[in-house]
Amino acid sequence: MPVRLKKRFGQHLLVSSGILSKIAELANPEEGDIFVEIGPGTGLLTKELLKYPIKKLFLIELDAEMVDYLQKNLKDERIVIIQDNAVSFNYNNLNERKLKIIGNLPYNVASLIVENVIYYYSLIPTALFLVQKEVAEKWLSGKSWLSLFIQTFYDLEYLMTIPPRFFKPPPKVNSALLRFNLLQKAKIEDLKNYKKFLTRLYEGKRKMLRKKFSKDLFVSAGINEFLRAENLTLKEVLKLYHLWEAHHQETPSEP
Ligand SMILES: C[S@@+](CC[C@H](N)C(=O)[O-])C[C@H]1O[C@@H](n2cnc3c(N)ncnc32)[C@H](O)[C@@H]1O
Numbered sequence: 467m468p469v470r471l472k473k474r475f476g477q478h479l480l481v482s483s484g485i486l487s488k489i490a491e492l493a494n495p496e497e498g499d500i501f502v503e504i505g506p507g508t509g510l511l512t513k514e515l516l517k518y519p520i521k522k523l524f525l526i527e528l529d530a531e532m533v534d535y536l537q538k539n540l541k542d543e544r545i546v547i548i549q550d551n552a553v554s555f556n557y558n559n560l561n562e563r564k565l566k567i568i569g570n571l572p573y574n575v576a577s578l579i580v581e582n583v584i585y586y587y588s589l590i591p592t593a594l595f596l597v598q599k600e601v602a603e604k605w606l607s608g609k610s611w612l613s614l615f616i617q618t619f620y621d622l623e624y625l626m627t628i629p630p631r632f633f634k635p636p637p638k639v640n641s642a643l644l645r646f647n648l649l650q651k652a653k654i655e656d657l658k659n660y661k662k663f664l665t666r667l668y669e670g671k672r673k674m675l676r677k678k679f680s681k682d683l684f685v686s687a688g689i690n691e692f693l694r695a696e697n698l699t700l701k702e703v704l705k706l707y708h709l710w711e712a713h714h715q716e717t718p719s720e721p
Pocket residue numbers: 475476477478479480481504505506507508509510511526527528529532550551552553569570571572573575
């Protein structure tokens with residue numbers, strides 16, 4: 467029985483077999499790999515991945531009806547189906563040391579799902595995500611808190627654009643496939659604190675830096691306090707964060 471597709475779960479299934487097999491290939495599945503697929507839906511991409519000699523494939527799907535469909539239709543001893551929310555999923559609970567992630571993400575919560583993945587970066591050397599093209603461009607831009615948060619840990623590669631006609635039902639927008647490659651050096655220990663700093667820095671992007679943190683912070687970092695967050699490089703943001711973290715500078719300067 468076919469499954470009823472639900473808008474609230476962002477269910478736009480990728481139905482082009484050529485593109486599905488290309489995406490699986492681009493995920494670079496190797497013998498012995500442990501994969502996690504976020505939002506497997508009816509399992510079309512899942513089946514492509516299972517053609518490779520991977521060791522295990524965890525499927526995280528929120529929709530109970532899809533979970534039921536997968537349980538009945540996908541028979542492979544390497545899969546573990548988990549009904550859970552990828553926005554808050556705890557990857558440590560899988561008890562694996564290394565996970566490769568793949569997902570044609572539900573567009574309404576793609577940013578939240580990716581933010582959650584970043585908290586587990588030390589487990590995840592690489593990830594492949596299909597998202598709304600505009601969202602991919604935002605993550606690549608280096609001009610939003612999440613873009614900086616992602617790029618602190620991962621190098622992003624834009625792999626391809628996929629037009630609406632390859633999905634069922636077709637979304638209104640183009641989609642983009644992005645690869646995340648873990649950067650060698652992790653530079654941050656307290657990611658929640660880093661998020662707190664970044665969201666404050668990028669909130670009201672047009673505001674000058676001096677409105678957001680104490681002037682001393684910018685003097686210590688040698689960064690012009692009259693600049694705006696969107697003008698900063700990742701290196702400068704990290705410099706500011708480490709100084710802020712060390713000195714707990716909280717108060718913005720006087721106007
Ligand atoms: C865009 S569809 C992709 C389906 C399939 N992978 C494909 O490529 O055809 C997104 C899938 O994510 C599931 N989903 C939506 N929100 C979710 C969440 N918060 N956590 C996990 N899965 C979710 C939807 O039910 C749906 O199956």
